[in-house]
Amino acid sequence: MFKLIRPATSEREIKKSRFATIAAPVTDEEAAKAFVAENSFADASHNCWAWRIGADYRFSDDGEPGGTAGKPILQAIEGQEVDGVVVVVSRWFGGVKLGTGGLARAYGGSAAECLRLADKQPIIATTQLSVAVAFTDLALVEARLETFDDIAVTARDFDENGAVFRLDVPDSRLLALAELLRDLTSGRASLDPDILADPPADP
Structure with missing residues (x-):
């Protein structure tokens, strides 16, 4: 389409x-x-x-x-x-x-x-992804997200623990992005949906 x-x-x-x-x-x-x-x-x-x-x-x-x-x-x-x-x-x-x-x-x-x-x-199929990161990881994650042309940050909300990013991610990039966020934060980032726990099936 x-x-x-x-x-x-x-x-x-x-x-x-x-x-x-x-x-x-x-x-x-x-x-x-x-x-x-x-x-x-x-x-x-x-x-x-x-x-x-x-x-x-x-x-x-x-x-x-x-x-x-x-x-x-x-x-x-x-x-x-x-x-x-x-x-x-x-x-x-x-x-x-x-x-x-x-x-x-x-x-x-x-x-x-x-x-x-x-x-x-x-039209590229995308998924809405929420990523919760601690204040200690915030600057690094934000800087890396800014380097992607095809991943849109639709919202960023702060709480007492850090920030929650809401992202619009092409389905083809979901798994790679989840792994990158895990590596950047040494596993501290929380994803919803948790792509790494339930990776999407190959088309």
């Missing part, structure tokens, strides 16, 4: 109808709804859309015949293997009817073209 790095647009004309497409990354339903509202044209004949976020999805034909717009846009999202995305295809009717098959091809093709042109990157 892939995700969009930034919004993308495309435009094409089919039998005198103009189709303008915009796609963007989104993280939840509210963001998708807001994007649709902000990127629908008042003068367009139809503003059709679809979004997918994990297992959740929605689509709308916005007045086009049922199944000719929103569903083909969603199928384009699935065909391009993109997740966490919303796509709006706006149509300005040019006077020539496309028929139900033509509409489905036009909307689905417009969405697919836009997603093909978009800057994408693979």
